[in-house]
Amino acid sequence: MCGRGRGKMRIMRLRDFWLLVDEVFDPRYGRTLVSEHHLDALDNLTAAQALERGAEPRDVWHALCDSLDVPDRTRWGHDPFRQAPPRR
Template sequence: MRITAFRKMMADEFGEIRADMLARDHVFGALGNRTVDQALEAGVPAKEIWRAVCDTFEVPPERR
């Protein structure tokens, strides 16, 4: 998954402003206690990050 596609999926699911806030501020245990932005910078695949976001926020399977 490309980062641009990941960012679009985040914005579609949470709204642009909240998606930016979550990526910057929310620490995910599943990502090694990193934020989305930190995980992307560390080279974690966007698909793995998306799964962690979906699991944490209980995104329904049809929107994953």
Template sequence: MRLTDFWSRMHRHFGEAYAESWAKDYVIAALDGRTVEQALADGVGAKQVWRAVCTVVDVDPKLR
């Protein structure tokens, strides 16, 4: 998954403004206690991060 696709899915699920805030603040256990931003900055793949997001929020199956 490309990073642009990841952010597109985040924006579609959370909304344009909230996606950025959520990615910055919400800690996900499946990402070793990191936020989305931290995991991506540490080199975790966008697909792995998206899967982790899907485990903690009810994402529309069309976006999974």
């Protein structure tokens, strides 16, 4: 996750999305989830389809984690300094 100065919104880059997929779900399982798990919050698209259509990685990450009941304490991986980008 990236900070852009005080008071400005933190964003999630696509690279960060994929790092979290690998860390939170494991590379093989995570890649399968992204390509095959349909997300109600994203009009029943998969995460991969939503990203291809221009959805913000942060929004896709939240939708994926919400649909799989990933708790906030593990949603952001193992790095204690990683800061979650805010929800919209």
